[in-house]
Amino acid sequence: MIIISKFIFNKILKNYTGITLFPFIILKYDKNDKSVQPYEVVANHERIHLRQQLETLVVFFYPMYLIFYTINRFKGMKHYEAYRNIPFERESYVYESDLNYLKNRKFWNWRQFILTPKDGVISSR
Numbered sequence: 273m274i275i276i277s278k279f280i281f282n283k284i285l286k287n288y289t290g291i292t293l294f295p296f297i298i299l300k301y302d303k304n305d306k307s308v309q310p311y312e313v314v315a316n317h318e319r320i321h322l323r324q325q326l327e328t329l330v331v332f333f334y335p336m337y338l339i340f341y342t343i344n345r346f347k348g349m350k351h352y353e354a355y356r357n358i359p360f361e362r363e364s365y366v367y368e369s370d371l372n373y374l375k376n377r378k379f380w381n382w383r384q385f386i387l388t389p390k391d392g393v394i395s396s397r
């Protein structure tokens with residue numbers, strides 16, 4: 273279920289354009305707003321999170337998200353870097369532009385995106 277709310281992103285989550293809190297996807301911009309990335313890409317990014325949340329039974333998603341983030345911080349990453357390298361975010365960012373991705377995606381595919389030493393850390397916006 274998609275909800276559009278400028279308020280949340282203007283007042284609380286200032287650097288974000290979308291957030292997924294199962295079963296809701298909350299987006300800053302609607303279909304008609306041309307000011308940022310294409311709506312479909314942002315919506316797809318959040319739909320991938322929705323799928324990840326379903327397959328971690330929702331309740332495990334948030335603690336896991338936080339644990340991955342914390343591990344990244346312990347590795348010395350700054351906030352944005354640590355966020356961007358959470359496996360759930362890595363998967364969503366890689367496939368957000370592929371609007372057919374969720375049709376063929378394998379179960380628990382986010383596991384492929386757990387950082388290994390050979391992976392480059394994503395650090396740029």
Ligand SMILES: [Zn+2]
Nearest residue numbers: 317321361364
């Ligand atoms: Zn995300």
